Amino acid sequence: MSKLRVAVIGAKGRIGSEAVRAVEAAPDMDLVAALGRGDELETLVESGAQAVVELTTPASVMDNLDFCVRHGIHAVVGTTGWTEERLGRLEAWLKSSERTGVLIAPNFSIGAVLTMHFAQQAARYFESAEVVELHHPNKVDAPSGTAIRTAQLIASARDRAGLPAQPDATATALDGARGADVDGVPVHAVRMRGLLAHQEVLFGGEGETLTIRHDSLHHSSFMPGILLGLRRVVDTPGLTFGLENFLGLGD
Ligand SMILES: NC(=O)C1=CN([C@@H]2O[C@H](COP(=O)(O)OP(=O)(O)OC[C@H]3O[C@@H](n4cnc5c(N)ncnc54)[C@H](O)[C@@H]3O)[C@@H](O)[C@H]2O)C=CC1
């Protein structure tokens, strides 16, 4: 069977460089291009890439995906910064490129995907829910894409269950003290030397709390998810949001 021809965009970054090694080591894939900032996207076409792994920055990701979709190149995207407006634009591009698939994964690690899944399940049973994400200090965005997605999933589960707004008597607060409000769920971001990527989801009810915690201790935690994404996205046209859809955990 022929190998999947894969390119990595953002190949010199923290996670991109790990992805290069993972693709090189995968027996069913050939790494055909590894693009850094300033490299020509035309290289993707010249190298015959069938799928890319996109791990750059929120400022770069849309142009890269526009190119990929126009050239029928599938994409597995870990880059953050997804808004409804951006997703809408991407979906419109995909409509005119019927066979192309794009997977956007807020997090590729199995533990983080399960954290989101469990948090979504727990959300309807608790009055209070807050998300705390903790990352290395070189991360440029806050809160993390994973934390935003987790909060959105909790908020929709609360909404479906008809839960009221969370109890919170705060009347005066320093700016930021209660975190960012994501659909009514407070999200707090810690940036600290020594950390990589971590998240706690805290739930509170009468006389009890539940904490779900996940720790990515090395960038290798994201690699099985990236490789799974590549294997599946080539047969999954259109936009898939969340690795859970390739793990049998989707809605
Ligand atoms: N979904 C997931 O599981 C994960 C997602 N991420 C996300 O991936 C992104 C990258 O994270 P890191 O590797 O830590 O950042 P990084 O800053 O180490 O790497 C980004 C790389 O992309 C390059 N770059 C920027 N624009 C480019 C362009 N137009 N073409 C080619 N290269 C370009 C930069 O020069 C840099 O080398 C972030 O948005 C981060 O949040 C990171 C880890 C896991």
Ligand SMILES: O=C(O)C1=N[C@H](C(=O)O)C[C@H](O)C1
């Ligand atoms: O920048 C990172 O490191 C990470 N980014 C992703 C996010 O913002 O959720 C995934 C993971 O948390 C690591």
